[in-house]
Amino acid sequence: MIAVTDQPIDIQACLDAVQSERAGAVDVFIGTVRNHNNARSVVRLEYESFDSMAIRKMTELAEEAARRWPVEKIAIVHRKGVLSIGDVAVVIAVATPHRAESFEACRWVIDTLKQVVPIWKKEIYDDGEEWLEAHP
């Protein structure tokens, strides 16, 4: 299951998507919107996505994860649009036969997603706004 959605992410649907009788472990990463960054109060976030390329890159991540670890099933779902504090921004669920590889694969997928998938986050503060990572 690979998706970019402007609707709230259904975490249970992500878990259902990776259900496998061959899996002894499902590791789930849930990225949520926190109320501060670099000592500034965050009011909300706005995520923008280049959907077609984001889906392509997320699919490549799933394929690469399956080459590196014995992945039975994987779900990568990212939210876009306006998000409030506490909202779920991203869910990654990885099912593998044993727990060690599901932890490793899940961590690799979220770390690499943040580097290569064309999605952008703008933080809105009390007193301004900023696209993250944009400037040196």
Next chain:
Amino acid sequence: MELTVHLFGITRDITRKSRHTVVLEEGSSVQDLLRRFYTEYPELEGLKSLVVAVNDEYAEPTQVLNIRDEVALIPPVSGG
């Protein structure tokens, strides 16, 4: 050739557009396209990085552009 370039995130804010049409000579490269943007919008030079995607794939600066390519500017990503 005329190319419509898709703009996202801070590049959309800087150009105040979600698409920008540029006219380039046949055989122009990704680097030529970027140079054009830097000339027109010098503020783009202040970004940490700026790369070009061609047909949903990150492109090398030397890649030659084709009239049918789908082109996008990719400022530093910040998903997750």
